[in-house]
Amino acid sequence: MTTLNGKIAIVTGAAAGFGAAIASLYVKEGAKVILADIATQAGTALATQLGANAHFVECDVSKKSHIEGAVKTCIEKFGSPDIVVNNAGMTHNNQSMLDVEESLFDKMFAVNVKSIYYMTQAVVPLMVARGKGVILNVGSTAGIRPRPGLTWYNASKGAVNLLSKSMAVELGGSGIRVNAICPVIGETAMLQQFMGQPDTPENRAKFIATIPLGRLSRPSDVAAVAHFLATDAAEFISGVEFPVDGARTV
Numbered sequence: 001m002t003t004l005n006g007k008i009a010i011v012t013g014a015a016a017g018f019g020a021a022i023a024s025l026y027v028k029e030g031a032k033v034i035l036a037d038i039a040t041q042a043g044t045a046l047a048t049q050l051g052a053n054a055h056f057v058e059c060d061v062s063k064k065s066h067i068e069g070a071v072k073t074c075i076e077k078f079g080s081p082d083i084v085v086n087n088a089g090m091t092h093n094n095q096s097m098l099d100v101e102e103s104l105f106d107k108m109f110a111v112n113v114k115s116i117y118y119m120t121q122a123v124v125p126l127m128v129a130r131g132k133g134v135i136l137n138v139g140s141t142a143g144i145r146p147r148p149g150l151t152w153y154n155a156s157k158g159a160v161n162l163l164s165k166s167m168a169v170e171l172g173g174s175g176i177r178v179n180a181i182c183p184v185i186g187e188t189a190m191l192q193q194f195m196g197q198p199d200t201p202e203n204r205a206k207f208i209a210t211i212p213l214g215r216l217s218r219p220s221d222v223a224a225v226a227h228f229l230a231t232d233a234a235e236f237i238s239g240v241e242f243p244v245d246g247a248r249t250v
Contacts, residue, residue, distance in 0.1 A: 025226070027053050
């Protein structure tokens with residue numbers, strides 16, 4: 001028996017980075033997982049690698065029809081989801097807030113925030129009907145202790161952090177737990193954008209110096225927290241902003 005045996009999960013942004021690590025660990029722990037992402041080739045390859053308990057769905061989380069399609073596929077392939085991880089996200093380059101184009105601002109809020117609205121509309125009625133469910137939203141330490149040059153990204157993650165707490169309060173009576181996972185700057189494809197400068201050891205060192213435990217976050221760190229919060233061991237944990245940050249936000 002494994003800790004997620006018999007559970008069904010949807011993980012967005014699951015083709016790489018935090019999402020791939022979460023999906024992989026969920027499958028290892030016995031869950032059946034829908035991997036939803038716009039990166040078809042990488043997502044399909046990972047699902048194939050993970051085996052019969054993983055299935056890839058091409059999904060642009062900023063589009064309502066894509067979210068609804070991913071949930072429909074989950075129900076048809078595995079059943080109604082027990083766990084949803086809203087992990088898909090994007091950022092703008094580290095720069096003056098005045099230099100971020102409106103179109104990029106709109107797209108970022110659609111991917112980082114509105115996608116959770118769409119997913120909530122699609123999955124919460126299913127969870128309410130069953131009287132249980134787990135929703136994990138990947139926020140950020142950027143929404144707790146923001147860095148300069150990332151103002152609009154910080155704002156989007158602040159929204160994710162706060163809406164997670166509000167959802168927890170509103171949905172708790174239906175047996176649904178909601179938490180925000182808040183990683184510090186990490187070893188992912190978005191690292192160079194966060195830094196706003198080339199990814200060199202010297203430039204990394206400037207950011208690592210702000211993290212007391214002395215390194216960037218890793219996908220495995222985030223996956224470990226997403227795993228714990230999805231298990232029955234966390235049955236009384238809801239409405240938490242869970243920093244995965246090496247004490248950055250202290």
